[in-house]
Amino acid sequence: MKITYYGHSVVLVEAEGKRIIIDPFLTGNPKATVQAEDIQVDAVLLTHGHADHFGDAVEIAKRNDCPVIAVAELADYCSSLGAKAHGMNLGGGHQFDGFHVKFTLAFHSSSLTVDGQTIYMGEPAGILLTMGGKTFFHAGDTGLFGDMRLIGETNSIDAAVLPIGDGYTMGPEDALLAAKWLRASRVIPIHYNTFPGIEQDGDAFCDRLHKEGIEGKALKPGESLEF
Numbered sequence: 496m497k498i499t500y501y502g503h504s505v506v507l508v509e510a511e512g513k514r515i516i517i518d519p520f521l522t523g524n525p526k527a528t529v530q531a532e533d534i535q536v537d538a539v540l541l542t543h544g545h546a547d548h549f550g551d552a553v554e555i556a557k558r559n560d561c562p563v564i565a566v567a568e569l570a571d572y573c574s575s576l577g578a579k580a581h582g583m584n585l586g587g588g589h590q591f592d593g594f595h596v597k598f599t600l601a602f603h604s605s606s607l608t609v610d611g612q613t614i615y616m617g618e619p620a621g622i623l624l625t626m627g628g629k630t631f632f633h634a635g636d637t638g639l640f641g642d643m644r645l646i647g648e649t650n651s652i653d654a655a656v657l658p659i660g661d662g663y664t665m666g667p668e669d670a671l672l673a674a675k676w677l678r679a680s681r682v683i684p685i686h687y688n689t690f691p692g693i694e695q696d697g698d699a700f701c702d703r704l705h706k707e708g709i710e711g712k713a714l715k716p717g718e719s720l721e722f
């Protein structure tokens with residue numbers, strides 16, 4: 496499995512010829528190193544509906560003729576905009592052609608403001624994505640919660656991306672606990688240094704992971720990790 500970080504919470508996951516992008520906030524993302532129009536994928540996965548995660552989902556899905564996979568309300572919204580969409584909900588898993596998706600809890604909110612109206616987009620989620628025999632966990636935007644232990648006990652996570660920005664999500668202290676509870680083989684910090692209020696030191700977070708015996712890598716936007 497190869498993962499490429501494009502800044503904020505955008506991750507491209509590749510294995511066995513399949514390419515999946517998660518939370519493709521590229522247009523307007525000051526850290527993005529790629530443009531939405533250059534993304535070629537087999538599916539778009541969304542953790543929740545906030546604009547800095549929803550991003551270019553519909554444009555990418557339409558151009559690639561591939562589905563947006565998301566919690567039902569958010570999937571329905573994508574469908575209403577003309578994209579193919581596959582709705583799921585928390586705790587549910589589904590085997591797609593070449594990859595398996597399961598949505599987990601995330602403690603956050605999920606909405607999108609359209610024409611001045613804030614619309615409920617279903618529950619926010621984390622995503623367990625299994626392909627090529629490896630499992631990748633995208634925590635989405637979330638605070639720390641005890642059932643991360645359960646997610647760690649019931650899954651063998653090869654890599655996890657965890658938000659560390661604080662303010663809207665876990666900060667580094669809580670993300671360190673999350674990393675332990677999730678028992679992920681390697682951890683990559685996300686959702687930091689994109690806009691004011693979420694400034695953090697990704698390398699310092701990884702140093703703390705290493706002291707706890709956990710492999711950590713603060714990927715720079717555009718960088719990849721293969722395992």
Ligand SMILES: Nc1ccn([C@@H]2O[C@H](COP(=O)(O)O)[C@@H](O)[C@H]2O)c(=O)n1
Pocket residue numbers: 545546547604606636663
């Ligand atoms: N209802 C909302 C909307 C957004 N967020 C988070 O706030 C951050 C900034 O979002 P903007 O849309 O103002 O750029 C971002 O991390 C969102 O996920 C939120 O928590 N609740």
